[in-house]
Amino acid sequence: MRTTTEQSNQGKVPLLLERTWNRGRRVVANPPMLLSILLLGVFVYLIIVPLISLVHSSVTLHSRDTLRVLGGKVGELTNFYFQRVFASNISEVLFYQPLLNTLLISFSMSALAISIGCILAWVVVRTDIPFKKLFASAAVVPFILPSWTISLAWMTIFKNRTVGGSAGILEYFGVQLPDWISYGPVPIIICMALHYYPFTYLLVGSALRDFDTRLEEAALVLGAKQSIIFRRVILAVVAPAILSSFILTISRGIGSFSTPVFLGNPINYRVLSTRMYASLQTGSPGDAYVIAIVMILLAILLMFLSNKVLGKRKSFVTITGKAPKPQLFKLKKLRIPVTIAVGLFLFCVIVVPLFVLAADTFMRVPGVYSLDNFTLHYWIGESTPGLVDGRPGILRNPSTWAALWNSVKLGISASALCGFFGILIGYTVVRMRGTRISTVLDQLSFIPYLIPSIAFGAIYLSLFAVRRGPIPSLYGSFLLLILATMAKNFPFAAKAGSSAMMQLGHEVEEAGIIAGAGWFTRMRRLILPLQRSGLLSAVMLPFISAMRELSMVVILTTPGTQLLTTLTFQYSDYGFLHMSNAVVLLLVVIIVIMQFILQKITGSDLSEGLGG
């Protein structure tokens, strides 16, 4: 289209030179092309280079290990870490046992989460249960809360005296609890399932909602038995939704950090992520980077397998036309018990944890639940020696406000950048559709999704801990947090951006061109205003996820860049569980408000936020 106008530029210059000249001009004169090259640069810098750096860091000697590899020099190439992790006398501790634990937890947790999600989805969507609206929106709340809320509540209730410190509520009332209830795989699996079941609930729920009941009726008319209808019709249609929620859930399980760190660490029960964190903490970053590589490979393998399986089964989801209002399953006698069961379940996973956390913050001496032990100290108290090392209550504590401000700052800057890049990526990918560069961009923007958060943090740590050629060290800087948060959220921003752009026909921009508007004017006056709602969700999602992200930032924050999430983690590390609980509650309030605003503005359902 543009080339014709450029043909007039013919002169006496040799053909080859002219061609290059023309090609160069075409690139410059073609904003999407120019943009895609720029974006490619950004992606390479923020995604590819860090990955390479991770691998490099896993084969170079780190400072503390000069005590281990005698005569070794910092920075020299070594296979020490790979050998240590995979084939040394401590490999079992460093790698194999944590790997097994990770797999056990991820699979069991997914199974439990999917069962809960499916049952809940079926009851809410397909039966005549009352309070549908309330149940439907309450069911996704656990996923909005920071993922370790339930584990903190679990500890507050079920902690026993094995690891010392104050015991939980049940022990206070004289119930002796065995270790396996207080710590380790069982509580980790339960708490994680309670956080992640909304994936299944949302996906299966919407599959059931879209499900054409005429299929069921047809089967009935044809004389199929209930069991056959269930297996051959309902299950077949819902299966893809279950499979994709399985993938979503299990990939979170492999990378998840906060629940195992709270419930596993006290008894030395390690999964890959917490083992990796421990290695970083104890001054063995080399081991940590090797483990991070394994975690990434594991996630990629899963994604690959799921694509194979899902790709085959996708043909089942062919829904034509608008299905009539599905006939609701009559619960009859069971209606009241089921209502009570669902209500009780939701009460236990939402109200009880928050209430327990709140109650704990009002107890002066932790673990003593009586009225004369009531205090507001941990919220508004002034510094008192002997109580939490003389720290003032969290609302009076400058470090809380500093952390809150940092969290907000991080959320705003990372999400603004995400929105900006999301739209640019969307614009470029859609406008350049069919070209190789568009495909490459699309795939590159997806990579951060494959990398577990904590491994992503490790990657950024490995890259920016030291100056590498032209890349300055950003260690300890706030910019590092912004870059990492932004890059981690690229997939969602890109998805939001490109799906919004897809809906925007080329005609709008062509009209602008005809009217003589330059590229910048077109972007400013046409594209961006039309993309407002897409932009908004590309911005809000990263904001919320930045507010509650822990596992990635926990290895990137320094004392000067503390966030609300890392503050809760630090307090619990110091043994100030009630301070930690108070900060979590503050976080919950903020997140719920943000989520509410997001839904009000976009009018969207949470299901769009599945990624976050």
Place this chain on the structure above:
Amino acid sequence: MKITRKATLIGLTAILLVMALAFAIQAAEEDWDAIIAAAQQEGSLTVYNPSSRMGIAAELFEEKYGIKVEWSKMNDVEISDRVAREHEAGVRGADVIITEDAAILMAQLLPQGYVVNYVPPTHKDVIPVEYQNPLVHQHQPRIIGFNNEVYSEAPIKNLWDLTTPEWRGKFMMRDPQLTSTNLAWFAEIIEHADLMAAEYERHFGEPIELTTPNAGWEFVKRLANNRPIMFSSDTDVSDAVGARGQTNPPIGLYVIGKHREIEEKNLALEAAYGLEPTLGYLYPAFLVMTANSHSPNAAKLFISFLLEEEGMSAWSGDMGNFSTNPTIPPHEDDPLGGTAAWAEVTFPLNAQTTIKYYADLFDFWLLHAR
């Protein structure tokens, strides 16, 4: 002839240079007022250290000199890692650190030039020479204590008791992987292997059967296998050991300074005096400045301040922290009356011993403490 003259010339120049240098150093050292003025120009400094009482010292310092101290409490692995990283990155980070991680200080931070040892001229003649290279700020005993509400006297008489089934899952300590001094204590125990073997035989009446190279390693292994409970802070340990109303309280290894909280928190804590062969260990905290400090003068002034009575008052007001400055007496409540007496009943840590065993010990602990 020519050559000799040239040589003389070079010699003379060299002597002059050395003199000038010596003079320059002396001049620089002696012009303490200039350092104070320059420090006030710099206006602030950053300190990493393992103690929350640094906050008190920081306030006193700011009151006195108007120089702000940004301080953070970190464990020693974190401190040395951060210092190394900040140095390599060339970013502005800590100016002064206090670290208890002697091995990494001696084997890495100092020789690689991440930190430099600085003894202020104000204290060159005050601090005993053996504590000057590198500069030691204070010594603290970390000891084994018990709950004296339940036990009228120490429930264990010998360190080997900690490896018996009776104390399985009932010994608490800071995680040795995060607490270099605990690992260093194990190194001392291994170094004293013969003593450990003799003590075993004396206590249990039979010679020890080894599954490891010596009785020191054997102790570490059996202790690790006995499911010790590990925390990240001394407060967690002393609170858990000393809480009242327990029936079966644990034993713990914690800094003796925690005994200052006995009244505030209503704890029942007592040190297991008489424990053989050692009650715990005595460890130094080193006070050094970073090589590329952005506020070198403020750093020097702060180091000097921490060695003074006023700066040390943040710690010396409670027992259990012994300044290396002999003009600051030990706390009046101190049960033994000073560093020398504590060194008698504990194993004083030696950096060279730690360096010798560090690598093996770290993995050994990781392997057996499960």
